[in-house]
Amino acid sequence: MTSSSNEGYSTEKVRVSADFLKSKMGNVKPKIGIICGSGLSGLGEVVENKIVVKYSEIPSFVESTVPGHKGQLVFGQISGKDVVCMQGRFHPYEGYPGWVVGFPLRVMKLIGIEMVLATNAAGGINPEFKVGDFMLIKDHISFTGLAGYTPLVGPNDSSFGPRFPPMNDAYDKNLRTLFKQCASDLGYDDFMRDGVYCNVFGPSYETIAELRLLLKLGGDAAGMSTVQEVVTARHCGIKVIACSLITNECILEYDTDKTVCHDEVLQTANDRAHQMQTLVTNSQTSRTHWQPLHCS
Numbered sequence: 001m002t003s004s005s006n007e008g009y010s011t012e013k014v015r016v017s018a019d020f021l022k023s024k025m026g027n028v029k030p031k032i033g034i035i036c037g038s039g040l041s042g043l044g045e046v047v048e049n050k051i052v053v054k055y056s057e058i059p060s061f062v063e064s065t066v067p068g069h070k071g072q073l074v075f076g077q078i079s080g081k082d083v084v085c086m087q088g089r090f091h092p093y094e095g096y097p098g099w100v101v102g103f104p105l106r107v108m109k110l111i112g113i114e115m116v117l118a119t120n121a122a123g124g125i126n127p128e129f130k131v132g133d134f135m136l137i138k139d140h141i142s143f144t145g146l147a148g149y150t151p152l153v154g155p156n157d158s159s160f161g162p163r164f165p166p167m168n169d170a171y172d173k174n175l176r177t178l179f180k181q182c183a184s185d186l187g188y189d190d191f192m193r194d195g196v197y198c199n200v201f202g203p204s205y206e207t208i209a210e211l212r213l214l215l216k217l218g219g220d221a222a223g224m225s226t227v228q229e230v231v232t233a234r235h236c237g238i239k240v241i242a243c244s245l246i247t248n249e250c251i252l253e254y255d256t257d258k259t260v261c262h263d264e265v266l267q268t269a270n271d272r273a274h275q276m277q278t279l280v281t282n283s284q285t286s287r288t289h290w291q292p293l294h295c296s
């Protein structure tokens, strides 16, 4: 598998995976997909009447190799609405080509998903951000994409979307407004931010000089995921909303002993899991009602 080919993206392979999942979903007909970021698998725990499908069972799915990512799909209901939840995602640094990272989104398209809520753990670059803040993503800078690593490389399958999809509207404006309103209704204004997510390849965290560059370029947070999913989803017409949990401070100063590690990322995710779950659960029930308004 190389990042310069997309042989696995054949419509046939996506259809085989989707048909397999349809045979497992029972009466669940989700229009909403949720992707759990590092340490945020707990979002899948709030799903009621769970039907769990391990990635290892699903044709063409690969393994989730990162601690904090369970590696299974959970079908069921949140607040009475059918959802499918990805407990674990695939990252470029795990050695997968872009199409593998995006593959679950095409499968989601074929099982009927119309809207995806992606979550992730990210380092806070914006000096005003605090560890534990939520950042609703309003835009991204994809260093991986700009460098040529993208899920859409290779021949375009126009049954999914156009050769040249726009990305200026990647993060749905109306859904963002509704999500923020929901956060406000919950009293989360103090730690709800919005900003630009910088996608870096990883797995090493950034140097101080790199982070200073990202800050200068307008980045608010750094992470190693999400944009390949977003690009794949937008290409095939799935609406996207994405929220980062700021799990750690990005170190922008030389004169410090501070550092960053994945255990800190998982610890912050664990500390904030409850609020993230409440936000996701309430955004299905409160007056913001995204599904009936936007996924009818």
Ligand SMILES: O=P(O)(O)O[C@H]1O[C@H](CO)[C@@H](O)[C@H]1O
Pocket (backbone or CB within 6 Å): 036, 037, 038, 039, 066, 089, 091, 119, 120, 121, 122, 202, 223, 224, 225, 226, 261, 262, 265
């Ligand atoms: O983006 P998620 O999957 O939440 O995970 C983030 O946390 C890990 C680094 O600690 C990286 O995988 C980074 O992308």
